[in-house]
Amino acid sequence: MNVVKLGMPLVLVAALAACSGNAADPGGKTTITFSYLWSGPEGAAIEKLIAGFNAGQNAIVVKGVSSPDTQKQLASMSSANGTFDISDHFGNTVGSWAAKGILTPLDDLLKEQGVDTGVFAPAAMEQMRHKGQTYALPIAVHTFQLLYNKKLLAEAGIEPPRTMDELAAAVPKLTKTDGKGAITQLGLGWSDLPTSLTTLGYAFGGTWDGADPASPSPTPAEPGNLAALTFWQDNITKKYGADQVSTFKAGWGQYMSAQDPFYTGKLAMVIDGEWQAVSIPKNAPGLEWGVSPIPVARPDLAGATQLTASTLFIPANSKHRKEAAAFMKYMVSETAARDLSLALGNLPARTGLADDPAFAKIANFDAWLQAMKSPKVRSLSSAPYAAEYTADLAGAFDSVNRGTASPQEAMAKVAGRAAGYAKG
Structure with a gap:
């Protein structure tokens, strides 16, 4: 998988760190933790993407932690002081967790980052919202x-x-x-x-x-x-x-x-x-x-x-929400989404990638890709x-x-x- 470079201007990322009020390390960078459920080869693919983000800008350092224990994940989100700033789960949990107040509403953050939610599979985005607000983004769909x-x-x-x-x-x-x-x-x-x-x-x-x-x-x-x-x-x-x-x-x-x-x-x-x-x-x-x-x-x-979805979300107790949102934008970008989908054998959540020639090399994969775009999904x-x-x-x-x-x-x-x- 090719290393992905961050698509946003470096000055914008630097500005995010400066205005967020979060403490930075001695080198002037803010460190955030991405706790992910993947492990093994899938975890290695995630780490490559993290390395691409870290190498592509000078304001944020993402530390990846493989933690497949969902109960531990939920316990951290429910505590006063969480252990991570961004994580992943599945679409069917969004409404329940949002109702409990343990997810950060994303609409304002996504607007600041210039993320267009219209590029994602509509059926997936239905799972990302609760009472009209967006609380997660799909990183892959199935x-x-x-x-x-x-x-x-x-x-x-x-x-x-x-x-x-x-x-x-x-x-x-x-x-x-x-x-x-x-x-x-x-x-x-x-x-x-x-x-x-x-x-x-x-x-x-x-x-x-x-x-x-x-x-x-x-x-x-x-x-x-x-x-x-x-x-x-x-x-x-x-x-x-x-x-x-x-x-x-x-x-x-x-x-x-x-x-x-x-x-x-x-x-x-x-x-x-x-x-x-x-x-x-x-x-x-x-x-x-x-x-x-x-x-x-x-x-x-x-x-x-x-259709089911794998998601990215920011817990309500994250101390680095803006930086986490910048990393989220990178993870759902076209290049990162393509590379992640190819590495995991999952469908990209962005419908525009359904016809990407990179997926044509996987035998029979197109049937699932086209199903993602069906109005009946x-x-x-x-x-x-x-x-x-x-x-x-x-x-x-x-x-x-x-x-x-x-x-x-x-x-x-x-x-x-x-x-x-x-x-x-």
Whole structure:
């Protein structure tokens, strides 16, 4: 990855340090701490970007600290004296943390820095705001598409499904059982059940947080959501038996290892994210695979999928907010965003980078890039109730998958709990 140079004039950065009132080191530079959740090769990529920032100006020194412990991160943000000035997390936490007062509102800082939030994926920016204010910026985004095993589909004589009817027809053709009825190959599996089912909800025209992102409210029992869960039960749980599916899943290898069930042919199709375009060549170099859009229930839903986001934020107890904002601007700049996305195998949050030729070298990556720009892409709300809602949905989805509750029963239970959520 090329070292990135800071795009802002050095005099502007110097002015920021001078007017912020923050203490500088003996060399005249202000030191700020970037505590990040990445580690290993991903952490090394972050450190390269930090080095690029530090080398590109003379007013701020960023000290990077790899700290994957999210509980430690939250504890620091909730204390009187925090241990870092800028950090990263995920989009679904923004509303809850903003409501607790532990995030710095960014609108004025971003205006001072000249950051245009219109360059980011709209669905990602929906998660960055709470009550009309911006509290985070997306540093990377993730979309979900249908991965398929080319060899298994060819053997079954089918094309990648584009509609839900085609998907329903493909699953039994791609599912195999032994003489005792035990599943040996499943037509459609999952890497993360809640993500798969919320994505299918969008593909059936459902919404999980209402139709207005500016005024979200839990809508678990919306008809499209129920249709998606019914589809799952009819074509997997009921068709092959919840116990058989559970037993089959127990034999899956570790996710994204050489024993990943999709890599080994145990799963013919799976809903997953863009990171697989980097993982598969490393861990399953012989796998013949493809990717296509999520099948949809109606033609007008073409392009429907889910988007999640990785974020940068400044805690409310940061003592160096302006300097942190200057570093944030650098991290979301075109060059830094491109290099980070290439290093991590993630999508750039800036929609303008979707057609950057640098990504063309990653096989099948373009499918996820183009999905990012779809007008049908949706994201779960980051409202203050998000954590409770996500946990309740996960439990309900598990009951649907195990066949212990109907979609109507499971979602009615979530709706009942949602009535008591803190709306912030």
